[in-house]
Amino acid sequence: MNVADFGDRYRERIWETHIAEDFERDVVAGFAAARKAIPSKYLYDALGSALFEAIVLLPEYELPRRESALLERYVGEIVERAQGRLRLLELGSGSSQKTRTLIEAAIERYGAVEYTALDISLDAVRNAAVQLLDHYPNVTVRALVGDYFQVLGEVAPQPATLALFLGSNLGNYPGERGVEFLRAVRGALAPADMLLLGVDLRKDRALMERAYNDAIGVTAAFSKNVLARVNRDLGAKIDIGNFKHSSVFDERTGSVESYLVAIRAASYSLGGARKAVQFAVGERIHIESSHKFTHDELQRLADACGFVERGFFTDEESAFALVLLERGENATKKS
Incomplete structure (x- = not known):
């Protein structure tokens, strides 16, 4: 297939x-x-x-398991806050395994979902698409294959979008690179669209x-x-x-x-x-x-990039967080 x-x-x-x-x-x-x-x-x-x-299977690398547990716990609230959003846009989609929790919740809430996968690997996107399309009859898939900045700079905003950047991948864009990246994401979103980040927090x-x-x-x-x-x-x-x-x-x-x-x-x-x-x-x-982020640091970053925090979900140890941001109306601030 x-x-x-x-x-x-x-x-x-x-x-x-x-x-x-x-x-x-x-x-x-x-x-x-x-x-x-x-x-x-x-x-x-x-x-x-x-x-x-x-x-990601190693006992030392707890990040994926903590993120999955938070998604399972708060997915209903996340999807509900992103009211009427039938398009999921995942940045760095890879195998799309961790996204299934959100897809299933969105189908239950809205009946159908358009899943847009942005990744550098064509094979990874196609393989994931086959699995999703075969498993979920109410899902359509759009694949955008290329470099993040290249693709985000050319994709027109499509209202009713919940963008996803999970796996603490934002941590690979420290300092000004993180600002540049989130501003590029904001440019691909319409006002009031949402962005869900998965981030590893500073700890022992x-x-x-x-x-x-x-x-x-x-x-x-x-x-x-x-x-x-x-x-x-x-x-x-x-x-x-x-x-x-x-x-x-x-x-x-x-x-x-x-x-x-x-x-x-x-x-x-x-x-x-x-x-x-x-x-x-x-x-x-x-x-x-x-x-590794602090909550204050994430709030400053969101503010500098034209986002407003709408939800901050963390585990009992405050080791990992899901951050739900809304694209603001106003222009981004200069850093």
Whole structure:
């Protein structure tokens, strides 16, 4: 079974991307920087995505289970507050598994739902669409395939929308990048449309770091896989065994910062005529920021981006939250 079997219940639009060229440019520039870095979006090739699916099952990584429990507990209130909203717009939809709770509640409340999935992976969107369309006769699916900023900048607002950005993915956009992202989302929404965020909250340092340093090393494999991608896609000759995974909470940034750390000094070819990259003992490659929010911080961010908080739902330990925002009428404030 494929999406073509569902006729006009499925539509898709694909934006042109230049992933190979962007990857080469960003890796070369990141290795040439004073503080070496690889953008976190490159962690999610086919193997990286599969490893992340394993990470969400780890006992140390509680975020998905806390988010699912909150959705189950508050889904009725969330759907009720988003009165008359029959379109769900999910950013970074992936497999769409966690969205089913909202889809089912919306069908029960409104009878039918249009589910719009925005993701960089065409295969992921199509596979998820087949499952949703087969399981829910009252659902139509629209797929938007491309980079977030690329797609959001071109999608016209469609009233009666509840947008979703779950999994604490907002934490991968710290500081001004988060402001830029939420303003792009606001631009794709009509006044009074809603945005539901799933966010990891600031808590005990040991608990935050434990989530990114699991005992059996799945997160380490996920991190190191980006070097395997560099070797494969660029023809580089990096010794992956010379790097160890490290994730630490940085009080200054408010984020868990993840790195690959060189064990020994080394020089590696990046393939072709590219300049070799040098590593000193202990030198780090930054691969991901996972910001941990406070409620006050989220309120300031929402205000700066033209949203008004309409609901803040958290668990008993105040470890994770769902935040329901409404797109305001007024222009965004300059930060």
